[in-house]
Every structure is written in structure tokens, then in C-alpha cells.
Amino acid sequence: MALLLHQARFFTTVNHLRDLPATARPEIAFAGRSNAGKSTAINLLCNQKRLAFASKTPGRTQHINYFAVGTADDPAGYLVDLPGYGYAEVPEASKQHWEVLLSQYLKTRAQLRGLILMMDARRPLTELDRRMIEWFAPTGRPIHALLTKCDKLTRQECVLALRTAKKGFDEYKQQGFEGELSAQLFSALKRVGLDEAHAVIENWIVPPADTSAADEAAERPAR
Structure with a gap:
């Protein structure tokens, strides 16, 4: 079913x-701090170079971008690229707009099946990352964290970063958050964690029981 992502537009x-x-199709949201590598990760996952664009001025883009996956006439679902957050130079009005837009989307969007949370492996679980989790986790839907840029860390540092993220997630579970919280290492440069991330997203868009429908969608030529 990875071909569905490769057909993204x-x-x-x-x-x-x-x-x-x-739309009635499943939506998978991508969120992360500015400069966490969100656009790069989306492009890699979809096997395209310029599908998602990073703003030339980090933190300035305040739009939600939708990408359909699957065939043009019958998409299997949508990848939803949320505005990056946490850039210091963003005007206060933009920050307020971002907060309302993202919080309400994450809390109320019925079509949303899961959240891919991008966190720089060198700085996992910042205050704003935690805010995203606390907005979304009460919905009971899963959150999967990609600890990006892990190629910049040593193997021992990677182990520590992953352990830190999972420990933070365990604390949320102890507080009663019901949704699944998981994390993995990811590097767009070295293509680390690509298959694992693909599998998570694919299972959210089309659950394993529906894989036959996904295969049919992937095999239909795009129009």
C-alpha cells in the first residue's frame, strides 16, 4: 500500500x-516545530521532491495543506500538513491564529485517524510538542512521533532520545490518556525508519482488514 502514498498529490x-x-475519507495529520523536517519527511514518504514546501520564512505559513493519496477519482485518504509552530519571530496575532486553527482541528475533526508528530531527535518533547499531545490525545486516537534528524546523533544518543520520548509518552498514559502513543527514530537524509513510518500511516488510512480495497485503489491508474 506504500504505492498509495507514492500517488500523493x-x-x-x-x-x-x-x-x-x-470529505469522508481518513485524514492523517502531520505536525511539528518549525525546522523539525516535516516537509522533507512528507516528501520522502510520498517519494516526491516538491510535494510539501517549507516556508522560506520559518513559522510564517499558517495554512493547512491537504494531499490526496490514492487515485484521483477515489482517494483512499488525505495527508494533512499542519502549520509549523514554535518560531520566535512569528507575530502574536499569527501565534493566536495558529493555536485556534490547530487546536480546534485536532480536537474536533471527525475524519482524523491519527497524528504524526515530528520532533527533532536532539530536542524531543518540547513544551509546544506537549501542547499538541495534550490537545489531541484526549480524542483517543493514536499519536506516532518521528524523531527526525537522528543521523545527527551517535547511536547512544539515538537510544537516549527514543527512551526519553517513550518515557514521556508513558507518563501521559499514566495520567489516563487512552490513545496509543508510539515513537521511532527517523532520518530523511539516511532514510532511517522509512518502512516503519510507512507501515503506521498505511494502517491508519486503511486498517489491515481493508487491505484488499487498498490494493485495488493502488492498482487503478491515476487519472
């Missing part, structure tokens, strides 16, 4: 909750 962009598309 731009669908729409929205700047207000009222403009969210009236």
Missing part, C-alpha cells in the same frame, strides 16, 4: 476551519 489548502473540505 496536492488537493487543497485552507486557512480557516470553515473551509475544511467536506
Whole structure:
């Protein structure tokens, strides 16, 4: 089913909750701090170079971008690229807009099946990362963290980063958060963790019981 992601194409962009598309297909959201490598990861997962764009001014993009996966006439689902957060130079009004847009989308979007949370492996679980978790985890839907740029760490540092993320997630579970919380190492440069991330996203878009439908969608030629 990885072919579904490889067929990804731009669908729409929205700047207000009222403009969210009236689709019934599953949505997988991608969130992360500015410069965490979110756009690069999406491009790699979809086997494309310029599907998702990083803003030339980090933190300035305040739009939600939708990418359809699967065939053009019958998408299996959507990847939803959320605005990056945490950049110091962003005006206060933009920060407030970001907070309302992201929090309400994460809390209320019925089509949302899971959250891919990008965290720089050198700085996992920042205050803003935790805010994203605390907005979304009460929905009971899964969160999977990609600890990006792990190629910049030694093997021992990678082990420590992954342990830190999982320990933080265990603390949320102890607090009563019901959704699945998982984490992995990821490097777009070295292609570390690509298969694992693919598997998570694929199972969210089309659960294993529905893989036959996914295979049919992947085999249909794009129009």
C-alpha cells in the first residue's frame, strides 16, 4: 500500500476551519516545530521532491495543506500538513491564529485517524510538542512521533532520545490518556525508519482488514 502514498498529490489548502473540505475519507495529520523536517519527511514518504514546501520564512505559513493519496477519482485518504509552530519571530496575532486553527482541528475533526508528530531527535518533547499531545490525545486516537534528524546523533544518543520520548509518552498514559502513543527514530537524509513510518500511516488510512480495497485503489491508474 506504500504505492498509495507514492500517488500523493496536492488537493487543497485552507486557512480557516470553515473551509475544511467536506470529505469522508481518513485524514492523517502531520505536525511539528518549525525546522523539525516535516516537509522533507512528507516528501520522502510520498517519494516526491516538491510535494510539501517549507516556508522560506520559518513559522510564517499558517495554512493547512491537504494531499490526496490514492487515485484521483477515489482517494483512499488525505495527508494533512499542519502549520509549523514554535518560531520566535512569528507575530502574536499569527501565534493566536495558529493555536485556534490547530487546536480546534485536532480536537474536533471527525475524519482524523491519527497524528504524526515530528520532533527533532536532539530536542524531543518540547513544551509546544506537549501542547499538541495534550490537545489531541484526549480524542483517543493514536499519536506516532518521528524523531527526525537522528543521523545527527551517535547511536547512544539515538537510544537516549527514543527512551526519553517513550518515557514521556508513558507518563501521559499514566495520567489516563487512552490513545496509543508510539515513537521511532527517523532520518530523511539516511532514510532511517522509512518502512516503519510507512507501515503506521498505511494502517491508519486503511486498517489491515481493508487491505484488499487498498490494493485495488493502488492498482487503478491515476487519472
